[in-house]
Amino acid sequence: xxxxxxxxxxxxxxxxxxxxxxxxxxxxxxxxxxxxxxxxxxxxxxxxxxxxxxxxxxxxxxxxxxxxxxxxxxxxxxxxxxxxxxxxxxxxxxxxxxxxxxxxxxxxxxxxxxxxxxxxxxxxxxxxxxxxxxxxxxxxxxxxxxxxxxxxxxxxxxxxxxxxxxxxxxxxxxxxxxxxxxxxxxxxxxxxxxxxxxxxxxxxxxxxxxxxxxxxxxxxxxxxxxxxxxxxxxxxxxxxxxxxxxxxxxxxxxxxxxxxxxxxxxxxxxxxxxxxxxxxxxxxxxxxxxxxxxxxxxxxxxxxxxxxxxxxxxxxxxxxxxxxxxxxxxxxxxxxxxxxxxxxxxxxxxxxxxxxxxxxxxxxxxxxxxxxxxxxxxxxxxxxxxxxxxxxxxxxxxxxxxxxxxxx
Ligand code: HSE
Numbered sequence: 001x002x003x004x005x006x007x008x009x010x011x012x013x014x015x016x017x018x019x020x021x022x023x024x025x026x027x028x029x030x031x032x033x034x035x036x037x038x039x040x041x042x043x044x045x046x047x048x049x050x051x052x053x054x055x056x057x058x059x060x061x062x063x064x065x066x067x068x069x070x071x072x073x074x075x076x077x078x079x080x081x082x083x084x085x086x087x088x089x090x091x092x093x094x095x096x097x098x099x100x101x102x103x104x105x106x107x108x109x110x111x112x113x114x115x116x117x118x119x120x121x122x123x124x125x126x127x128x129x130x131x132x133x134x135x136x137x138x139x140x141x142x143x144x145x146x147x148x149x150x151x152x153x154x155x156x157x158x159x160x161x162x163x164x165x166x167x168x169x170x171x172x173x174x175x176x177x178x179x180x181x182x183x184x185x186x187x188x189x190x191x192x193x194x195x196x197x198x199x200x201x202x203x204x205x206x207x208x209x210x211x212x213x214x215x216x217x218x219x220x221x222x223x224x225x226x227x228x229x230x231x232x233x234x235x236x237x238x239x240x241x242x243x244x245x246x247x248x249x250x251x252x253x254x255x256x257x258x259x260x261x262x263x264x265x266x267x268x269x270x271x272x273x274x275x276x277x278x279x280x281x282x283x284x285x286x287x288x289x290x291x292x293x294x295x296x297x298x299x300x301x302x303x304x305x306x307x308x309x310x311x312x313x314x315x316x317x318x319x320x321x322x323x324x325x326x327x328x329x330x331x332x333x334x335x336x337x338x339x340x341x342x343x344x345x346x347x348x349x350x351x352x353x354x355x356x357x358x359x360x361x362x363x364x365x366x367x368x369x370x371x372x373x374x375x376x377x378x379x380x381x382x383x384x385x386x387x388x389x390x391x392x393x394x395x396x397x398x399x400x401x402x403x404x405x406x407x408x
Contacts, residue, residue: 001034001035001036001067002033002034002035002036002067002068002069002070002314003035003036003037003038003039003065003067003068003069004020004035004036004037004038004068004069004070004071004072004310004314005038005039005040005041005062005065005068005070005071005072006037006039006040006041006071006072006074007041007059007062007071007072007073007074007075007081007084008041008042008073008074008075008076009040009041009042009044009046009055010074010075010076011182011298011299011302012074012098012125012299012302012303012306013040013042013072013074013075014299015299015300015302015303016072016074016303016306016307016310017037017040017051018299018300018303019300019303019304019307020035020037020307020310021037021050021051023307024036024037027307027311031311031314031315032315033311033314033315035070035310035311035314037051037054038054038062038065038067038068039054039055039056039061039062039065039068040054040055040056041055041056041057041058041059041061041062041084042055042057043057059084059087062088062093063087063088063091063093068093069093069094069313069314070093070094070095070096070310070313070314071085071088071093071094071095071096072095072096072097072306072309072310073085073088073095073096073097073098073099073102074097074098074099074125074306075099076098076099076101076185076186077099077101077102078101078102078105078106081097081099081102082102082106082110085097085102085110085121086109086110086113089110089113089114089117089119089121090113090117091117092117092118092119093119094114094119094120094121094122094313094314094316095110095114095119095120095121095122095313096122096123096124096125096306096309096310096312096313097121097122097123097125097126097306097309098123098125098126098302098305098306099123099126100123100126100127100196100199100200100203101199102126103123103126103199103203104198104199104200104202104203104214104215105199105214105215107121107123107203107206107212107325108206108212108325108326108327108328109327111323111324111325112327114319115319115324118318118319119313119319120312120313120316120319120320120323122134122309122312122313122320122323123203123309124305124306124308124309125302125303125305125306125309126199126200126203127153127200127203127204127280128151128153128200128278128280128292128294128296129155129278129294129295129296129297129298129301129302129305130294130295130296130298130301130302130304130305131278131279131280131292131293131294131295131296131305132292132305132308133204133280133282133292134203134207134323135323136282136290136292137204137207137208137282138207138320138322138323139322141282141284141287141290142322143286144284144285144286144287145249145284145285146208146209146249146282146283146284147248147249147283147284147285148246148247148248148249148281148282148283148408149201149204149205149208149246149247149248149280149281149282149283150244150245150246150270150280150281150283150406150408151200151201151204151244151245151246151270151278151279151280151281152242152243152244152245152270152273152277152278152279152280152296153196153197153200153201153243153245153259153278153280153296154191154194154196154197154200154243154245154278154296154297155178155183155275155276155277155278155295155296155297155298156175156178156183156184156185156188156191156192156196156276156297157191157192157194157197157222157223157243158242158243158273158274158275158276158277158278158296159174159177159178159181159183159275159276160174160175160178160192160223161223161226161231161240161241161242161243162274162275163177164226164228164231165231165235165240166274168228171224175188175192178191178276181276181298182297182298182299183276183297183298191222192222192223192224193220193222193224194220194221194222194223194243194245194259194260195215195220195222197220197243197245197259198215198218198220198245198259199215200245201213201218201245201246201247201257201258201259202214202215202218202257204245204247204280205247205255205257206325207323207325208247209247209249209255209325209333210324210325210326211325211326211327211328211333212325212326212327212328213247213255213257213328213334214328214331217257217331217334218257218258218259218334219258219259219260219337220258220259220260221259221260221261222243222259222261223243223261225401226241226261226401226403227401229347229368229375229400229401230345230347230401230403232368232369233345233347233366233367233368233377234263234345235368236366236367236368237263237265237345237364237366237379238265238266239263239264239265239266239268239271240263240264240266240271241261241262241263241264241403242261242262242264242270242271242273242406243259243260243261243262244259244260244261244262244264244270244406245257245258245259246258246259246406246408248408250335252335253333254333254334254335255333255334255335256334256335256337256340257334258337260403260404261403261404262403262404262405262406263345263379263403263404263405263406264406265405265406268281268406269281269291270406273293276295276296276297276298277293277294277295277296278293278294278295278296278297279291279292279293279294280292280293283408337385338384338385338386338389339384339385339386340384340385341382341383341384342382342383342384342385342388342404342405342407343379343380343381343382343404343405343407344379344380344383344385344388344402344403344404344405345366345377345378345379345401345402345403345404345405346377346378346379346380346388346392346399346401346402347375347376347377347399347400347401347402348375348376348377348395348398348399348400349374349375349376349398349400350374350398351376351395351398353376355394355395356376356378359391359394359395360378360380360381360383360391361381362381363378363379363380363381364378364379365377365378366378366379375400379405385404388402
């Protein structure tokens with residue numbers, strides 16, 4: 001018999017315990033293991049639960065119990081999660097986490113500690129919620145060169161955008177609904193400013209290219225500046241605006257990870273991913289493309305991925321060699337997003353066709369219902385983002401919006 005410990009009894013922590021206790025008998029039988037709930041760590045008291053006797057406020061109870069072999073870290077944040085996880089790994093206890101901030105900021109270090117102590121640090125739940133993406137990338141697709149990854153990686157913002165587009169719901173109302181449903185981060189700034197998606201694309205980039213990509217190195221824009229006007233123009237163009245986290249391998253061998261809202265054409269399946277659902281397109285030289293789709297946030301969907309890792313950790317007798325990446329000393333392998341060639345959607349006010357053509361040559365003009373006479377929206381031809389921004393500076397305050405067009 002081995003015990004599991006769950007660090008944190010919030011939305012995901014309570015879901016992990018609930019799903020484990022519900023399915024424990026089958027889990028043990030199907031996997032040839034014998035797991036039971038040992039501890040739940042939380043500073044709060046939880047009375048009246050069938051497992052209230054398992055709560056502790058002291059991490060040492062877990063660290064010093066040799067029967068605890070797998071720990072689920074579902075507290076979120078870096079402190080004290082990092083110290084707790086590192087201490088567990090140093091004791092040879094494997095850790096399964098849903099904590100994308102921890103993996104994005106400390107992943108290389110924790111993977112190294114796990115390797116040194118012959119245990120595992122797993123994080124399937126950190127990216128895409130319930131969607132299997134970490135394992136497919138380092139196992140099923142391991143024989144390929146990954147050329148690009150592009151995904152809707154944040155359920156809260158996708159939920160908000162869907163409500164704005166389909167129900168004309170105000171941004172704040174959609175955000176509070178997402179919070180009530182348990183999708184949003186404790187501080188929703190991380191969702192709406194793109195930081196959560198940024199952490200997730202850092203994890204996928206590190207996994208795909210074998211070197212740690214830190215969030216500070218990634219260009220990141222959220223959805224707070226999007227307007228219903230831009231949404232209408234995207235639909236007139238033949239697509240939707242989505243918050244996209246992506247990484248691609250560039251010709252010079254560098255990689256370009258970034259997070260930003262993008263015009264996604266209706267021919268791309270990502271444009272049809274709505275509500276809290278996430279989807280990740282992975283592109284590679286052998287398999288061409290594969291799409292991974294499912295619930296990207298929420299109590300039991302995230303718990304499902306944590307539990308999958310707990311079971312894997314319980315079955316593995318050594319450190320997984322493929323789920324690994326090295327630390328990076330600097331960001332010299334990351335391309336500056338301003339040098340990337342893109343098409344851009346632009347919305348301007350009081351700028352003449354002649355001035356637009358003088359800067360951009362031929363453009364594709366877009367329309368929308370109730371378009372004011374002085375407003376123009378268009379899609380540029382492919383130029384570097386730096387060139388586009390330089391040209392837009394000439395229009396000064398008359399530039400109302402500019403949004404990249406997703407090209408893969
Ligand atoms: N706040 C995150 C989201 C939770 O909305 O996707 C899952 O990582």
